[in-house]
Structure formats: structure tokens, C-alpha cells
Amino acid sequence: MKLRNVLALLCFMAGACALAAPQSPKTAAPRDPELIDGKGYQKLVQQYRGKALVVNFWATYCEPCRDEYPMLNELAKQYAPQGLKLIGVTLDQDGDLILMRRFIARYKPIFPNYRKKPEESEDAFHMAVMPGWNGSLPITIFYAKDGRQVGNFVGERNREAYEGAIRSLLSSGSN
Numbered sequence: 001m002k003l004r005n006v007l008a009l010l011c012f013m014a015g016a017c018a019l020a021a022p023q024s025p026k027t028a029a030p031r032d033p034e035l036i037d038g039k040g041y042q043k044l045v046q047q048y049r050g051k052a053l054v055v056n057f058w059a060t061y062c063e064p065c066r067d068e069y070p071m072l073n074e075l076a077k078q079y080a081p082q083g084l085k086l087i088g089v090t091l092d093q094d095g096d097l098i099l100m101r102r103f104i105a106r107y108k109p110i111f112p113n114y115r116k117k118p119e120e121s122e123d124a125f126h127m128a129v130m131p132g133w134n135g136s137l138p139i140t141i142f143y144a145k146d147g148r149q150v151g152n153f154v155g156e157r158n159r160e161a162y163e164g165a166i167r168s169l170l171s172s173g174s175n
Contacts, residue, residue: 033115038128051085052169053143059091060099064156065138069107071159076111082170088113142169
């Protein structure tokens, strides 16, 4: 009789401890991209000086952007060991945040993403990024290791075009 009571007490205590123990957190939801303005963008580019840098501007409302994004993530994985840095900048507005969050959660990019500050004018942001850019998406800008813009793709491109530009960027001798 005593043994049965001791076992029952032990089972009860084990169950109580299991319920009281902190639960392991579920996979954390991805954080929203940090907001940047034109000046913040220029600082970001300077931060990567010394590295081959590719910056892709995208939005969830842009079908070609959505089509390119998974490929860009694959390229980032493939070329990161060779020193390539890739950054995404979304132009989604506050009303598109749910779609943007779902999109990022779906594709799980290995590269950082930022979002244009909604309060900055489109024209001011475009001029800070690349004078002459009219806001067309997608646009991808290539930076040499010395921080100079050395090329861009306006509109969707295929993998071969990206790989050629990335290989050229990585092989350029400018430090």
C-alpha cells in the first residue's frame, strides 16, 4: 500500500514539474526588415565596403520581384563562401506588411532585408540609391569592393545573367 502511494505521489510530482517547466519557445517569427532612408542606404553600402555587394530592390506587389527572389537566395548561398554579400530592400508600404512577412517567412532568405521608410519620398530615396532610377522594380545594383556602383539590372533577369555579373564582380581586383 505504501509503495503504491509513493509511486502515485512521484507520478503526480513529475506531472506537476512538467507543467511548471518553461516551454521551449516556438520558432521565432522573422523580424520585420529594419527601416532605412536614403542616408541609411548610403551608410549600409559603406558598411560593406571591401566586399562584392549586390543589392536587390523588391516588393511583394511586383510579380517579377517575387519570381527572382528564391533564385537570389540560392545565389547568395552559392556565392557567399567566395565573399559575395547580398542585401534585399523592400519597397512595400505599411499596408503590405502582412504579405511581406509571409513572403519572407516562406523563402527564409539568408541575406538581410531592409524596408524603405514610408515617410521618405520615393523620389528622394531613388536619387539617394541611384540617380536616374525611376522606381521600376525589380532593380538590382552591383557594387565593386571599393564601394563603386559598377552595374545594375532594371527588370527581371535569369540566373545566367546574375551568375555572369556576380562572377565578374567577385573576380574584379578592386579592393
